[in-house]
Amino acid sequence: MTRATWIGLATLGSAALLIGAFAFQHLGGYAPCKMCLWQRWPHGVAVAAGAVWLASVPRVALIWLGALAAATTALIGAYHAGVEWRWWPGPASCSGGGLDLGTMSGADLLSTDGPVGLVMCDEVVWSLFGLSMAGWNAFLSLVLVVFWLRAARS
Template sequence: MSESLSLRRPDHPRVVPLALLAAGLGLLGGAMVLEHGLGIAPCVLCVYQRVAPAVVVVLAAVAAWPAIPMHGARRLVLLIALAFLANTVLAGYHIGVEQHWWAGTDACGNGDAAPVSLSSSLADLRAGLTNPEVVPCNTVAWSFLGISVAGYNMILSMMLAAAALWATRRPHLWR
């Protein structure tokens, strides 16, 4: 393998934080596309699962900053791994609620709430903002190949946590 294609010596010393920044932005962007592009209203657990990618974006941006020493960037990537790991646990909890293995939080609703109206009426929009309907956490709003959004979030968060941990254990990436 040629040296230019090798992962042993990255061309940019901040390649790991930049990749994690892109991953965090991708997860947040995907959530926005599902909500605003496809009209799939998030439940409270879905909203909570956006916190970790937002934290990752901030930490990765700081880690990619050239003024941050490489050992500091490496520690920030470790925190990113922990954030993705926490998101994996939260998404797993959400899957359990969707599958009715356990009850969700009080904010999750009981599953009897009507679906969110996607009406374009200004009066309906005002009513929705003043009296928002609770989107139940125990129903699967969208799935692909039998896996819900929470399932994909769990898989991606687990993979990204593993990748961040792997990167922190590779000294040659931090020189």
């Protein structure tokens, strides 16, 4: 395959993962946690790098930027999956108790209502074949890293 084909596949892959994340959120009703949102940004960078390269700005640096972005989201996804499996702790603001008491007002501390809209990072809300969305993001993003690296070698 040509370099442009590898870049096109990697770009479309990141775009598909972004669209899938938005579909789960807006059509499926699965609100993202903080770490889910972190995983989206590198996909956006990878899509932008690929789109710029494919729009006749063939710079090798864009290929490496796409590979770095895909690797970044894969690492965040693997970290997030580890938090879900309780292999290591996640961010205090969305794991465990989920509340950072230092950032709460006196009214919040006295309230008997639960937090509104807080999605915990250490809870699996959807899985397929034993992998959560974070796990699938990590796996599929690693595949995209391979695509970017194949593009770099072409």
